[in-house]
Amino acid sequence: MTDIPLASIQPAVWRILDANFDRAREGLRIIEEWCRFALNDTAMANECKQMRQELGMWHTPEIRSARDTVGDVGTALTHPREEQRTGIDQLLQANLCRIQEALRVLEEYGKLHSSSMSSGCKQMRYQVYTLESNLLTYRRRQLLTRAKLYLVTSSAPDLLPRVEAALQGGLTLVQYRDKQSNDIDRLVIAQQMCQLCHQYGALFILNDRVDLALAVDADGVHLGQQDISIALARQILGSQKIIGRSTTNPEEMARAIKEGADYIGVGPVYETPTKAGKAAAGLEYVQYAAKHATVPWFAIGGIDSSNINDVLQAGAPAIAIVRAIMNADNPTHAVQFCLSILNRVPYNRG
Numbered sequence: 001m002t003d004i005p006l007a008s009i010q011p012a013v014w015r016i017l018d019a020n021f022d023r024a025r026e027g028l029r030i031i032e033e034w035c036r037f038a039l040n041d042t043a044m045a046n047e048c049k050q051m052r053q054e055l056g057m058w059h060t061p062e063i064r065s066a067r068d069t070v071g072d073v074g075t076a077l078t079h080p081r082e083e084q085r086t087g088i089d090q091l092l093q094a095n096l097c098r099i100q101e102a103l104r105v106l107e108e109y110g111k112l113h114s115s116s117m118s119s120g121c122k123q124m125r126y127q128v129y130t131l132e133s134n135l136l137t138y139r140r141r142q143l144l145t146r147a148k149l150y151l152v153t154s155s156a157p158d159l160l161p162r163v164e165a166a167l168q169g170g171l172t173l174v175q176y177r178d179k180q181s182n183d184i185d186r187l188v189i190a191q192q193m194c195q196l197c198h199q200y201g202a203l204f205i206l207n208d209r210v211d212l213a214l215a216v217d218a219d220g221v222h223l224g225q226q227d228i229s230i231a232l233a234r235q236i237l238g239s240q241k242i243i244g245r246s247t248t249n250p251e252e253m254a255r256a257i258k259e260g261a262d263y264i265g266v267g268p269v270y271e272t273p274t275k276a277g278k279a280a281a282g283l284e285y286v287q288y289a290a291k292h293a294t295v296p297w298f299a300i301g302g303i304d305s306s307n308i309n310d311v312l313q314a315g316a317p318a319i320a321i322v323r324a325i326m327n328a329d330n331p332t333h334a335v336q337f338c339l340s341i342l343n344r345v346p347y348n349r350g
Contacts, residue, residue, distance in 0.1 A: 009112075014066035016109050021059040024102035027095040028052045031135070034092060039138065047131060051124055058117045086199045089139070096132045100125055137240045140219050143203050144242055144263060147173040148342040149335065150298045150320035152207070153193075154327075155180055160192055162331050167200040169335030175222050175320075177207035190216045205244065210236050220244065220262070225252060230259040246300075248281050250288055257295055264293065265320060268301020269311055272322070283314040290315025308341055317345055 032048035035041045069075065085091040103125040110118030151166050152175045153159065163174060174197050178186055190206060194216045197204035205220045206213040210233050213221040220242025221233055233243050245256040246265040256264050266289045271280045286299050299311050300320035311319060321338065328334035 011066050013109055013112050014063045015068065015072075017106060017113060018059070018063050018067050019072075020102040020105040020109075021055055021063070024099050024106065025052050025055050025059075027099035027102065028055075030095045031092065031099070031131070034088070035135070038088075039142065041138065044131065044135060044138070047127075051127065054120070054124070058114075058120070063113075086195070087201050089136075089198050089201075092135065092139075096128065096135075099128050100132075103128065133240055140203060140240070140242055141262070143172055143201075145296055147203070147296075148318040148345065149173070149338050150175065150300075150318065151325050151335075152177050152300070152320055152322045154322050156326060159189065160196060162326060163193060164196055164200075165331040166325055166335045167197065167202055169332040170339055171200075171335050172202045173205070174202055175205040175207055177222075177322075183212070187212055187215060190218070194218055203242065205242065213237060213241070222246070222265070230256070230261055234260065248278070249285065250292070253289065253293065257293070261295060263296040263298065264289075265300045266293070266297050266316070267299055267320075269299050270302030270307065272302035283310065286311060286314040286316050290317075305337065308338065312341070312345055318342065 028048045028051055032045050032052070035048060036045040039045075085094065103121045106121040107118050107125065110121055149171060150173045151163070151171055153163060155178065156162055167174070174193070176190055176193050178189070181189070186209070190212050194204040197219075203219040205222050206216070206218045207222050208224060208227055210221050210228065212218075214237060218241075221237065222244040223230065223233060224246045225248070227233075230243050230245060234241075237243070242262045243260070244263045244265065245252075245259075245261040246267075247253040247256050248267070253264060253266070266281070266285060268278060268280050269283065269286060271278075280301065289297055289299075296318070297316075298318045298320040299314075299316035303311055303319050303321055304324040308319065319338070319342065324338070325331050325334045
């Protein structure tokens with residue numbers, strides 16, 4: 001293939017650089033605004049700002065002069081997926097991808113314009129990859145820390161409508177627990193429930209199954225005492241994901257925290273058919289957790305409207321519920337009732 005003289009293609013190169021400088025800077029501004037106004041994170045907001053300023057220095061008048069918006073055939077091109085966002089996670093992910101793609105274009109076409117600029121855009125692209133990891137991890141940890149009510153699902157013929165009704169009540173943390181369905185059905189339901197949770201800005205956790213959590217891109221996994229190690233789950237899922245562990249006594253709590261659990265379940269506080277045959281840990285364990293837990297934790301096991309106040313008085317800052325929501329006539333109202341009580345509890349999460 002014969003090389004085309006650079007002088008003859010320079011205007012086209014400048015137009016490409018101009019468009020992608022705009023894309024990268026616009027995407028960074030969208031991420032910056034979320035870090036600034038939603039997360040109140042000075043460091044990440046400032047990182048976005050510094051990258052925008054650096055791109056601005058490379059976006060010279062010479063490059064800008066090649067802009068031809070009227071003659072740009074791409075202004076009319078669109079895709080249905082660009083016209084809507086189902087939630088903040090999708091919005092952030094779309095703009096992070098936009099930044100990364102634009103930086104890659106700047107890196108490659110920049111080689112025809114300025115080697116130092118090309119090299120700088122390459123390094124910035126890696127910086128954005130790290131920012132993406134930190135941002136998604138930060139958001140998940142923030143939602144986890146602020147969650148006071150955790151829904152653990154049980155089997156129901158109208159499972160997804162019930163979960164959606166609970167989400168409409170203000171729920172921000174859901175665990176899909178299913179010990180009966182086959183893997184094919186479980187995978188389909190997990191995919192649908194994950195999408196539903198993210199649509200409402202809630203975290204989606206899968207019980208036990210690290211493989212399915214990975215397959216549906218869940219926010220994390222919850223492990224029982226007989227499941228794989230936290231270290232292996234972390235190796236499979238990566239550092240961005242949340243890993244929880246059930247604990248029934250102080251020894252299991254200490255071990256889970258030492259092994260790196262992001263949160264723990266404390267219970268069962270009361271005997272429950274969900275954990276048939278397992279003796280209740282009682283309010284004494286809740287009181288112990290209130291004094292010794294150093295990670296977010298949820299009291300779980302047989303908690304409902306008749307005993308929720310006893311659990312909270314024992315020191316629980318948050319609770320996990322199965323039947324009181326899943327079997328409620330109106331899951332939305334059940335969630336709102338629980339949250340109205342939980343929101344009176346001081347914000348203290350380990």
